Amino acid sequence: MAEATVTMEVGSDGVALITISNPPVNALALPILAGLKEKFAEAMRRDDVKAIVLTGKNGRFCGGFDINVFQKVHRTGDISHLPDVSVELVTNTLEDAKKPIVAAVQGLALGGGLEVAMACHGRIAAPGTQLGLPELSLGIMPGFGGTQRLPRLLGLPKAIDIMLSSKPILSEEGKKLGLIDAIVPPQDLLKVSRQWALDIAEARKPWVRSLHRTDKIGSLSEAREIIKNARQSAKRTAPNMPQHQACLDVIEEGIVRGGYAGVLKEVKVFNELVLSDTAKGLVHIFFAQRAISKVPKVTDIGLKPRAVKKVAVIGGGLMGSGIATALILGNINVVLKEVNSEYLQKGIKTIAEKLTVITLCSLANVRGLVARKRLAQAQADKALSMIKGVLDYSEFRDVDMVIEAVIENVPLKQKIFSEIEKVCPPHCILATNTSTIDLNLVGEKTKSQDRVIGAHFFSPAHIMPLLEIVRTEKTSAQVILDLMTVGKIIKKSPVVVGNCTGFAVNRTFFPYTQGAYVLLHLGVDIFRIDRLISSFGLPMGPFQLQDLAGYGVAVAVGKEFATAFPDRTFGSPIVDLMIKSGRNGKNNGKGYYIYEKGSKPKPDPQVFPIIEEAKRLVNIMPGGKLLVL
Numbered sequence: 323m324a325e326a327t328v329t330m331e332v333g334s335d336g337v338a339l340i341t342i343s344n345p346p347v348n349a350l351a352l353p354i355l356a357g358l359k360e361k362f363a364e365a366m367r368r369d370d371v372k373a374i375v376l377t378g379k380n381g382r383f384c385g386g387f388d389i390n391v392f393q394k395v396h397r398t399g400d401i402s403h404l405p406d407v408s409v410e411l412v413t414n415t416l417e418d419a420k421k422p423i424v425a426a427v428q429g430l431a432l433g434g435g436l437e438v439a440m441a442c443h444g445r446i447a448a449p450g451t452q453l454g455l456p457e458l459s460l461g462i463m464p465g466f467g468g469t470q471r472l473p474r475l476l477g478l479p480k481a482i483d484i485m486l487s488s489k490p491i492l493s494e495e496g497k498k499l500g501l502i503d504a505i506v507p508p509q510d511l512l513k514v515s516r517q518w519a520l521d522i523a524e525a526r527k528p529w530v531r532s533l534h535r536t537d538k539i540g541s542l543s544e545a546r547e548i549i550k551n552a553r554q555s556a557k558r559t560a561p562n563m564p565q566h567q568a569c570l571d572v573i574e575e576g577i578v579r580g581g582y583a584g585v586l587k588e589v590k591v592f593n594e595l596v597l598s599d600t601a602k603g604l605v606h607i608f609f610a611q612r613a614i615s616k617v618p619k620v621t622d623i624g625l626k627p628r629a630v631k632k633v634a635v636i637g638g639g640l641m642g643s644g645i646a647t648a649l650i651l652g653n654i655n656v657v658l659k660e661v662n663s664e665y666l667q668k669g670i671k672t673i674a675e676k677l678t679v680i681t682l683c684s685l686a687n688v689r690g691l692v693a694r695k696r697l698a699q700a701q702a703d704k705a706l707s708m709i710k711g712v713l714d715y716s717e718f719r720d721v722d723m724v725i726e727a728v729i730e731n732v733p734l735k736q737k738i739f740s741e742i743e744k745v746c747p748p749h750c751i752l753a754t755n756t757s758t759i760d761l762n763l764v765g766e767k768t769k770s771q772d773r774v775i776g777a778h779f780f781s782p783a784h785i786m787p788l789l790e791i792v793r794t795e796k797t798s799a800q801v802i803l804d805l806m807t808v809g810k811i812i813k814k815s816p817v818v819v820g821n822c823t824g825f826a827v828n829r830t831f832f833p834y835t836q837g838a839y840v841l842l843h844l845g846v847d848i849f850r851i852d853r854l855i856s857s858f859g860l861p862m863g864p865f866q867l868q869d870l871a872g873y874g875v876a877v878a879v880g881k882e883f884a885t886a887f888p889d890r891t892f893g894s895p896i897v898d899l900m901i902k903s904g905r906n907g908k909n910n911g912k913g914y915y916i917y918e919k920g921s922k923p924k925p926d927p928q929v930f931p932i933i934e935e936a937k938r939l940v941n942i943m944p945g946g947k948l949l950v951l
């Protein structure tokens with residue numbers, strides 16, 4: 323592992339260049355923070371230093387405080403692992419320095435990295451640099467003064483938006499908003515920054531301390547109104563995330579009692595948030611998301627991913643259309659195969675609708691609905707030109723991958739696999755989107771077992787980030803790597819798992835659903851179950867989710883499980899009875915809930931007699947009273 327260092331070089335111009343080096347993202351690890359303290363102290367002491375430029379090595383300014391330290395705090399419960407950076411280093415040493423400091427920012431300045439840059443007296447950036455405070459996505463909030471300095475540099479609405487969304491902006495936007503003083507080509511970054519620092523030292527440019535600024539804050543009543551609206555919006559969009567409200571409280575403290583009081587409160591609340599369960603969970607997810615791209619004997623054996631330029635998707639239903647949309651959005655050409663032209667048209671129409679909605683959302687910043695719609699239509703049409711609908715296999719001769727997305731039916735999948743093996747080129751990856759069926763069964767009738775792999779997407783497939791990649795003992799490392807790479811290109815989180823009925827997700831999910839059925843049969847109100855699960859933090863409860871997925875999936879998956887794990891299966895007739903009574907969930911607007919366009923799903927009391935019938939058929943409490951939980 324490369325060493326974490328901070329270096330300082332003093333030029334003949336009297337500018338000290340302090341460089342952070344901690345590959346790959348120059349995170350502010352503890353030795354880096356100690357190094358910064360030491361080098362800044364030296365620069366302040368030395369008479370030959372007039373001004374300072376702070377930068378990061380290898381084209382990246384800084385990816386923020388070292389997240390590994392949070393893990394250490396979580397493991398030990400000992401908050402003293404967190405150093406006093408916000409007041410001692412960022413405010414006293416940098417912002418209140420006796421010599422001007424300019425941040426030369428390139429690549430990225432995120433979290434603590436941007437916070438350090440904001441405490442400097444000038445910020446010069448290379449084009450396309452990412453600037454953001456993503457701390458809330460880790461369950462914490464900015465802790466090096468970001469909650470105070472960002473609003474003072476950008477104004478409250480934009481600063482709140484950046485913090486609460488955790489999304490970075492580019493330096494070009496940063497320049498327009500006032501976060502960046504100048505954008506210069508990377509090769510001029512240090513030269514311009516040095517001159518800028520000297521200009522401040524020699525009073526040719528203003529010496530600005532961000533925390534002391536008030537010009538962008540507006541009146542107290544305006545600020546309060548903005549914060550109030552942000553609070554309400556966060557309550558709706560992030561109801562189970564305490565860090566959103568906490569961050570707004572700290573911002574408000576700074577508005578009401580001044581930036582320095584805000585910095586002090588930020589430190590206190592930051593330390594509380596670091597220990598929260600939310601932070602523990604989200605920091606775990608940060609590392610887990612990175613760990614998934616390291617698969618032993620796949621990503622560590624020197625293989626290079628092959629280009630996947632054209633993918634055939636078999637089946638244009640709910641899953642197939644979503645998968646095709648995701649591929650097109652990732653700039654991958656798609657051949658969509660259906661059994662007849664009616665289904666094919668329907669599939670392509672669904673894809674067109676999805677593309678229009680997505681492009682419309684991505685154009686939210688374009689002014690005027692008409693202009694937005696026109697642009698969205700043009701972009702969606704362009705994307706649609708990457709798809710070719712077919713009814714036979716003639717287009718399959720040059721595809722790099724096939725993703726079969728038909729119904730969960732073993733003989734049908736086996737037939738398709740033996741057909742595609744014959745028509746596709748020998749390098750072609752043969753993937754199935756099955757959610758449950760053992761892949762050895764799916765590929766049983768092919769000779770190309772090394773090319774057979776599971777690509778289990780989650781509905782809606784163009785939106786949900788998880789891609790469960792299922793490998794059998796015979797799937798080749800190259801094929802796994804290729805699918806992982808496609809997954810990343812189409813912005814999924816590909817997780818490689820082993821092969822068994824249900825794989826990892828449904829193997830876990832099935833007992834969860836079974837638990838919900840058992841409670842239903844014990845007499846617990848299903849809408850109460852859903853409410854409890856939502857308030858626990860999941861997007862929806864098990865019954866609403868079943869409505870969303872459609873009952874066909876539940877029936878098919880249930881059968882597979884019952885066959886594979888008969889002793890772990892509780893046979894509830896509820897889904898069959900729902901289907902018998904003409905319900906199919908969201909698909910036909912009638913499930914456990916009623917679905918009407920433009921309104922939220924409403925619990926349907928008419929399902930109670932169906933539930934009673936299910937309970938009567940499987941009487942798990944003969945003669946007993948209903949359990950009140």
Ligand SMILES: C[C@H](O)CC(=O)SCCNC(=O)CCNC(=O)[C@H](O)C(C)(C)COP(=O)(O)OP(=O)(O)OC[C@H]1O[C@@H](n2cnc3c(N)ncnc32)[C@H](O)[C@@H]1OP(=O)(O)O
Pocket residue numbers: 346347349350385386387388389390430432433434435437456457460463464465466468609612613
């Ligand atoms: C007090 C302060 O307010 C608190 C903070 O600053 S908290 C930190 C705030 N910063 C962040 O949240 C940024 C987190 N990092 C990222 O979003 C992305 O890593 C990135 C955009 C910087 C780079 O993305 P990318 O190039 O795709 O590389 P990615 O694979 O994510 O990361 C490369 C490596 O750097 C590590 N890394 C990235 N940021 C890190 C950080 N802040 N601390 C420690 N390690 C970090 C990753 O764990 C990964 O390690 P690995 O190779 O051992 O798995």
